[in-house]
Amino acid sequence: MSTISEKIFSRAAGKEAKANDFVIADIDYAMAHDGTSILAVRSFRQMEVEKVWDPSRIVIPFDHLAPANSDTTAGLQKDIRGWVRQQGIRNFYDIGNGICHQVLPEKGFAMPGKLIVGADSHSCTYGAFGAFGTGVGATDMAEIFASGKLWFRVPESIRITAEGKLDDRVCAKDLTLKIIGEVTASGATYKAVEFYGDAIENLSMAGRMTLSNMAIEMGAKAGIVPPDATTFEYLKNRAVSDYEPVYSDGDADYVAEYHIDVNSLEPQVACPHEVDNVCGVSGIAGKKLDQAFIGTCTNGRLEDLEAAAEVLKGNEVAVRTIIIPASRQIMKEAASKGLIEIFLDAGATMGTPGCGPCLGGHMGVIGEGEVCISTANRNFRGRMGTGGYIYLASPATVAASAIKGEITDPRNV
Numbered sequence: 001m002s003t004i005s006e007k008i009f010s011r012a013a014g015k016e017a018k019a020n021d022f023v024i025a026d027i028d029y030a031m032a033h034d035g036t037s038i039l040a041v042r043s044f045r046q047m048e049v050e051k052v053w054d055p056s057r058i059v060i061p062f063d064h065l066a067p068a069n070s071d072t073t074a075g076l077q078k079d080i081r082g083w084v085r086q087q088g089i090r091n092f093y094d095i096g097n098g099i100c101h102q103v104l105p106e107k108g109f110a111m112p113g114k115l116i117v118g119a120d121s122h123s124c125t126y127g128a129f130g131a132f133g134t135g136v137g138a139t140d141m142a143e144i145f146a147s148g149k150l151w152f153r154v155p156e157s158i159r160i161t162a163e164g165k166l167d168d169r170v171c172a173k174d175l176t177l178k179i180i181g182e183v184t185a186s187g188a189t190y191k192a193v194e195f196y197g198d199a200i201e202n203l204s205m206a207g208r209m210t211l212s213n214m215a216i217e218m219g220a221k222a223g224i225v226p227p228d229a230t231t232f233e234y235l236k237n238r239a240v241s242d243y244e245p246v247y248s249d250g251d252a253d254y255v256a257e258y259h260i261d262v263n264s265l266e267p268q269v270a271c272p273h274e275v276d277n278v279c280g281v282s283g284i285a286g287k288k289l290d291q292a293f294i295g296t297c298t299n300g301r302l303e304d305l306e307a308a309a310e311v312l313k314g315n316e317v318a319v320r321t322i323i324i325p326a327s328r329q330i331m332k333e334a335a336s337k338g339l340i341e342i343f344l345d346a347g348a349t350m351g352t353p354g355c356g357p358c359l360g361g362h363m364g365v366i367g368e369g370e371v372c373i374s375t376a377n378r379n380f381r382g383r384m385g386t387g388g389y390i391y392l393a394s395p396a397t398v399a400a401s402a403i404k405g406e407i408t409d410p411r412n413v
């Protein structure tokens with residue numbers, strides 16, 4: 001009797017795989033972005049293998065420092081573009097296409113039952129589609145480039161059930177932060193988390209991606225939502241191959257179980273400098289801000305921009321506010337729905353689809369002692385600039401806080 005992860009690894013390894021088994025698995029899709037492809041390609045070259053195992057299964061989006069922010073970055077990106085051409089990798093998405101974890105699902109690579117590995121820790125986002133999505137280091141990625149295989153210890157699984165109805169202006173991000181606060185930043189280390197309950201089933205694909213995206217912030221190897229009609233609808237005319245949905249057996253083994261009640265959950269905020277330092281917005285409301293940021297692979301999707309626009313419409317921001325759609329496709333949809341006009345009228349600044357200031361590289365780094373409220377997934381010390389303070393919240397909470405210049409409950413604007 002098996003969990004979703006055990007079933008996916010059994011198929012990918014071509015033999016029965018149980019938790020804690022070591023297996024060598026065939027990778028369905030591999031991703032490296034501008035940040036990590038550089039190291040992966042360097043290691044790949046050292047292996048003296050001429051051609052990658054299957055160029056059609058490798059996806060390379062440029063998103064982290066895109067467009068390039070320096071001579072060095074520009075040179076490294078130029079090198080990768082050349083390598084991509086030489087290897088015949090057609091799934092190359094240059095600057096402005098968007099963030100890897102949005103681009104892969106959008107282009108139909110994230111599918112139920114697949115084993116998808118990215119050289120980026122938030123590759124767990126693909127779990128929203130019932131895939132086993134996980135992050136690896138660049139040298140492991142070089143091994144995948146060469147052989148299409150990688151070793152794993154099959155993770156044990158944790159079962160999280162969330163039930164109830166989210167109030168107005170309480171978002172998937174609030175549910176996610178609530179879960180992380182309960183489980184803690186190390187509570188799911190090397191485990192695969194499976195999400196159940198009506199509060200999860202009622203989430204859109206965007207909401208599920210927010211949730212799975214932050215599984216790594218509990219230490220998890222993967223964060224999987226069982227695929228259902230919502231998943232299949234999203235994948236219609238999009239999935240790049242056939243896929244086989246995978247579900248756990250009723251008596252599968254879980255090493256821990258959590259139950260979360262989301263009825264009357266208030267908007268949540270993760271305070272500096274740990275992602276599990278979570279409180280209700282009422283506990284921190286009034287905290288003065290210098291910057292607000294809406295975007296990232298956690299919350300840069302259309303639904304997030306709509307939630308922000310609903311709050312911002314007809315208002316003006318009181319602090320500098322940066323809004324970056326997670327992909328070109330989302331930016332296009334946001335433009336056609338009039339959201340960009342709402343943002344610009346409110347005094348916000350738009351950036352090129354990509355990671356933006358999320359990891360403190362460019363496009364909105366904060367200064368010493370400055371305070372930013374962000375829809376991202378990490379608030380580690382120094383992440384967005386040395387000596388800065390980051391509060392994590394939902395798009396609605398960030399938008400409301402931007403208007404007031406201080407942390408604000410979005411239900412109060």
Ligand SMILES: CC(C)[C@H](C(=O)O)[C@@H](O)C(=O)O
Nearest residue numbers: 035036064119120121122359
């Ligand atoms: C640059 C990359 C290796 C990193 C990650 O793996 O997560 C980044 O995306 C991040 O969010 O910190």
Ligand code: SF4
Nearest residue numbers: 122296297355358359
């Ligand atoms: S948006 Fe942030 S968290 Fe997501 S991949 Fe980019 S840097 Fe990492």
